[in-house]
Amino acid sequence: MQIARVVGTVVATQKHATFEGAKLLLVQPLTLDDRPRGTALLAVDALGAGVHERVLIVMEGRAAGEALGRKLAPVDAAVVGIIDAVDVIA
């Protein structure tokens, strides 16, 4: 899983039927010191994460479908947790 920040949303009126009602969040992967890392991507959200929140994302199709509770949804990334704290031990 990766640490990311919610940075926006995407509107797609025409989409695969199993996406209906699912929220699509634009999430930016972060380094451990909270800087952007790589490109933002889209993840389905089943937890109600808000913009600017730090979240835990899973990037794999089977796992993302399970997170959404729709096994057959054509998804490859999902928000699976809202992060309270990251503890790096020196």
Add this chain to the structure above:
Amino acid sequence: MQIARVVGTVVATQKHATFEGAKLLLVQPLTLDDRPRGTALLAVDALGAGVHERVLIVMEGRAAGEALGRKLAPVDAAVVGIIDAVDVIA
């Protein structure tokens, strides 16, 4: 999922049987400010996306097969949405 733009098509007369009738689009992944990112790839399309449209692509085999409605199709990327708007919240 990733944001991409449809930039062309591919013709392949000899192909795996489960591809018959499926449209193969050449899609170019984009950054959030709409610039090309990495290499263009081929995605199956079940939504009727047109050239120059911004689309949502899923890049994973199981998910792409579901998007096409053919679980057993040997595919690894699919167009799953046509994007109306991307909202990046500062």
Add this chain to the structure above:
Amino acid sequence: MQIARVVGTVVATQKHATFEGAKLLLVQPLTLDDRPRGTALLAVDALGAGVHERVLIVMEGRAAGEALGRKLAPVDAAVVGIIDAVDVIA
């Protein structure tokens, strides 16, 4: 899926039983203007692609197994089409 060119073959006498009789092609991924991109890899071939042909490859285990018609084969890439034309629309 990716565009690649067949650039060779690999001989492996000792191999996993489900590979018996399957052809292993060395394929080089290409950019849209036909230059090599990244490292060549090995893909199973169920279409009879020849050396120097441009092919469509799928890179994912489940999909590659389906392409070979052997669901349980331990493969992660397969040739799924022989490309006649790539049309990039400006």
Add this chain to the structure above:
Amino acid sequence: MQIARVVGTVVATQKHATFEGAKLLLVQPLTLDDRPRGTALLAVDALGAGVHERVLIVMEGRAAGEALGRKLAPVDAAVVGIIDAVDVIA
């Protein structure tokens, strides 16, 4: 599988139900001479690995779910071994 070192933990009170009780470790992939390689990621732990230990991580959804003993958990990385020794043969 990859060699990594446990470098911390993550607290996420709101998370997908199948994560309940699972430990989330922050792991840093390593090179063969024990230097950090790429970005740290989160892996579920079913072995009780401690901070600073060198571990074996698997990075794939199906495999990570199996490691956790919860097939349906939306995870993409797991600790599957605690490393005693790495022998590189010159």
Add this chain to the structure above:
Amino acid sequence: MQIARVVGTVVATQKHATFEGAKLLLVQPLTLDDRPRGTALLAVDALGAGVHERVLIVMEGRAAGEALGRKLAPVDAAVVGIIDAVDVIA
């Protein structure tokens, strides 16, 4: 699949139960002209490959589990062939 060379082994006394008895090889991916490419990784071996041998590795969970003959093993890479010759055709 990728071409790699066996460069060592890993000892992990505490590991996931389905790994018991499986050999874990440290393998270094190679370029076509036999130079190291990227980072070495760990692959399960069901063929009895020896150190310094050139092998064919599959990098995907489902495929690696099949190679090991243990569908439920949490693995993401496996040795599936021992390479006799690589023929690059100019």
